[in-house]
Amino acid sequence: MAKTKSMMGLPMQILAGLVLGVVVGAMVSSDIAVTYLKPLGDLFIRLIRMVVVPLVFATLVAGAAGISDVSKLGRVAVKTLVIFMLTSAISVIFGLVIANLIDPGVGLTLSTEGLKAAQVKAPSFIQTLLDIVPINPMEAFAKGSILQIIFFAIMFGICLNAMGEKGKAMLDFFSVMGDIMIRMTNIVMRYAPIGVFGLIAAVVSQQGLSVLLPLAKLILSSFIATSLLIIVIYCPWVKFGIRIPLSTYFKGIFEPWLIAFTTCSSAAAMASNMIASRKLGATNAIASFAVPLGNTINMNGTAVYMGVCAVFAAQVYGIDLTFTDQIIVVLTGVLAAIGTAGVPGAGLIMSTLVFTQIGIPL
Numbered sequence: 065m066a067k068t069k070s071m072m073g074l075p076m077q078i079l080a081g082l083v084l085g086v087v088v089g090a091m092v093s094s095d096i097a098v099t100y101l102k103p104l105g106d107l108f109i110r111l112i113r114m115v116v117v118p119l120v121f122a123t124l125v126a127g128a129a130g131i132s133d134v135s136k137l138g139r140v141a142v143k144t145l146v147i148f149m150l151t152s153a154i155s156v157i158f159g160l161v162i163a164n165l166i167d168p169g170v171g172l173t174l175s176t177e178g179l180k181a182a183q184v185k186a187p188s189f190i191q192t193l194l195d196i197v198p199i200n201p202m203e204a205f206a207k208g209s210i211l212q213i214i215f216f217a218i219m220f221g222i223c224l225n226a227m228g229e230k231g232k233a234m235l236d237f238f239s240v241m242g243d244i245m246i247r248m249t250n251i252v253m254r255y256a257p258i259g260v261f262g263l264i265a266a267v268v269s270q271q272g273l274s275v276l277l278p279l280a281k282l283i284l285s286s287f288i289a290t291s292l293l294i295i296v297i298y299c300p301w302v303k304f305g306i307r308i309p310l311s312t313y314f315k316g317i318f319e320p321w322l323i324a325f326t327t328c329s330s331a332a333a334m335a336s337n338m339i340a341s342r343k344l345g346a347t348n349a350i351a352s353f354a355v356p357l358g359n360t361i362n363m364n365g366t367a368v369y370m371g372v373c374a375v376f377a378a379q380v381y382g383i384d385l386t387f388t389d390q391i392i393v394v395l396t397g398v399l400a401a402i403g404t405a406g407v408p409g410a411g412l413i414m415s416t417l418v419f420t421q422i423g424i425p426l
Contacts, residue, residue: 081257089268097269108259119245127349128221148362156397159371162289168281169379370397
């Protein structure tokens, strides 16, 4: 009985929903899938988005207020940002190296007749920093602007910490609120297998598996580069740096990874990721700070995609990328990954930022 229960835990239920969604999506028409199945997935995304902002704010305020030494929070922030920038740059490099080895765009002809891509203009570095500070915190909450929410929550938490005994009641309030939002997240996640089933069934029914065949080498390049990033960078860091057994780590992150994969959205996986991080040993303060921030600016998967797509598009158009061009791809790829929202399709839009820097037609 105990074994059956563990085998049908939430991650396995989500995986079952994924497999069943592929099977059903291949069998039903796109009209049926869009009308009756896709709303099941859309509901899941809405439920997840409902809990993210209050979860991030409450837990981050409680975490920041609970750190007695404010300088410690600053040191944590600097270390986190350095790690995020390094892993993003390494991710683009992995994408470039694997794509250069596999040549995903060689011999492929794509028609661009009647197509027009919207060009993305990157904001200046100064403007990016200014945009972190919300003019109206309520507007940031309404729009789900995570970076602005993080900034306001940390400021609020530091000021709450400075109140001392007088602010204890408010600190207790946010601690309890964070626990409530975690419990609400757990309730929402019980619906995840159904939501994943609906999302995948709709995608397979609409696109079909045959549409992927001409892009098989592109998809393969991205998967290999991502897998190598995990094996070469993540695994040694987890095993020797954080000192967590790899089996424990992969078991702990399986659920948020599966949610991110099936929804194509890291934002959808954020709440589950925060809970998983805590279970793996991260303190409330660290998890509340690093996970939302990483969700916003540490898009390693998108960074891999930037490198692979740059080589792919250049090869399709017969453009030889010089070493200097590929250095530019690394730099702009990191910036594009930082600016990419954690929603489906955002990486594709931001890749135009990389393309324009090295002369690839949009």
